[in-house]
Amino acid sequence: MRVLITGGTGFIGRHLAASLLRQEVVVRLMGRSFAPVADLLAAGALPVPGDLRDAAAVDRACAGVDLVCHVGAFSAPWGRRADFLAINLAGTAHVVAACRRHAVQRLVMISSPVVIFANEDMHEADESWPYPQRFCSPYALSKKLAEDLVRNATDLPSVILRPKAVFGPGDQAMLPRLIAAARSGRLPCIGDGMNRVDLTYITNVVQAIELAMVATPAVGRTYTITNGEHVLLWEVLRDVFRRVGIRKPLRRRPLKMMLALAGLLELHASLSGREPVLTRYSVNILARTQTYTIAAAQRDLGYRPCVDVAAGIEATLAAMGAG
Numbered sequence: 001m002r003v004l005i006t007g008g009t010g011f012i013g014r015h016l017a018a019s020l021l022r023q024e025v026v027v028r029l030m031g032r033s034f035a036p037v038a039d040l041l042a043a044g045a046l047p048v049p050g051d052l053r054d055a056a057a058v059d060r061a062c063a064g065v066d067l068v069c070h071v072g073a074f075s076a077p078w079g080r081r082a083d084f085l086a087i088n089l090a091g092t093a094h095v096v097a098a099c100r101r102h103a104v105q106r107l108v109m110i111s112s113p114v115v116i117f118a119n120e121d122m123h124e125a126d127e128s129w130p131y132p133q134r135f136c137s138p139y140a141l142s143k144k145l146a147e148d149l150v151r152n153a154t155d156l157p158s159v160i161l162r163p164k165a166v167f168g169p170g171d172q173a174m175l176p177r178l179i180a181a182a183r184s185g186r187l188p189c190i191g192d193g194m195n196r197v198d199l200t201y202i203t204n205v206v207q208a209i210e211l212a213m214v215a216t217p218a219v220g221r222t223y224t225i226t227n228g229e230h231v232l233l234w235e236v237l238r239d240v241f242r243r244v245g246i247r248k249p250l251r252r253r254p255l256k257m258m259l260a261l262a263g264l265l266e267l268h269a270s271l272s273g274r275e276p277v278l279t280r281y282s283v284n285i286l287a288r289t290q291t292y293t294i295a296a297a298q299r300d301l302g303y304r305p306c307v308d309v310a311a312g313i314e315a316t317l318a319a320m321g322a323g
């Protein structure tokens with residue numbers, strides 16, 4: 001099988017590529033910066049430099065492959081709406097068009113449960129959960145619109161996966177940023193500290209993607225992917241902080257106050273053009289309960305998360321030289 005991974009130079013794409021290479025799949029990696037994937041190139045992955053905003057580059061990348069895993073995206077708590085739409089929406093349109101043109105057998109698109117997050121607590125959400133009236137961030141809006149494009153391309157066999165809060169070795173976004181914020185004393189415990197969330201260890205995400213590449217009942221469907229454990233977010237974070245040597249206890253701050261502060265910081269950022277240290281989106285993500293059911297993925301994909309949160313944290317800290 002010949003597989004193109006857009007975003008093959010990023011966190012999830014790199015882990016997926018490594019796993020597929022071990023199974024002797026022919027792997028193409030699309031991205032812009034190949035420095036982080038020297039090991040994968042040495043192992044036989046083929047680099048396809050290109051920008052998702054460039055339709056011709058995407059078209060070339062998709063020529064001659066059997067399957068496309070569309071992992072690449074601009075995923076950030078802050079950024080210009082135009083950039084989110086250009087990379088995540090127009091980029092996905094280019095991927096869909098190229099898959100059709102080259103008769104790719106299946107497209108697996110990585111979306112996010114953030115598309116249904118309405119800045120409120122959510123319990124045991126499944127894939128029928130409605131999109132909110134107002135999206136919680138431009139990133140969420142762009143991913144929802146990209147989902148629509150993929151879902152509406154009914155002549156192209158596709159599967160949409162929504163992994164929640166992915167962590168593991170090589171992640172630069174989630175745990176490393178929270179650890180840095182806690183170390184510098186900038187991270188309070190927001191709200192009552194009792195919110196439960198689902199996290200997803202990277203190996204489990206890779207398993208889900210590989211299942212989605214082949215499972216017959218999955219075509220045309222959307223699946224939430226998590227570890228299937230509803231953990232107390234702040235308990236997990238406190239444990240991580242303690243293990244990386246952060247001794248100072250987190251101060252507690254009310255959610256309302258933090259939302260007001262983040263709103264002010266966003267206003268300042270929109271004037272200065274510099275990313276705020278906190279956004280209302282990040283505050284809500286850290287303070288709200290967000291739990292999901294993975295029953296559909298278990299039923300249709302045969303998905304069985306094989307690394308639990310505790311073991312995943314262990315492996316992540318070990319890779320960071322901590323713990």
Ligand SMILES: NC(=O)c1ccc[n+]([C@@H]2O[C@H](COP(=O)([O-])OP(=O)(O)OC[C@H]3O[C@@H](n4cnc5c(N)ncnc54)[C@H](OP(=O)(O)O)[C@@H]3O)[C@@H](O)[C@H]2O)c1
Pocket residue numbers: 006007008009010011012013030031032033034050051052053070071072073074075087110111112113162163164165166167173174
């Ligand atoms: N990590 C999570 O917790 C999480 C949760 C839910 C969903 N997701 C989704 O999973 C996917 C991958 O996330 P990740 O954590 O692996 O992100 P990441 O580490 O930031 O990787 C993003 C990838 O997208 C590529 N990319 C970004 N802009 C591009 C552009 N204009 N043209 C070409 N490539 C571009 C990057 O390539 P270069 O760096 O080479 O430019 C990189 O390979 C995304 O679709 C994200 O929305 C992630």
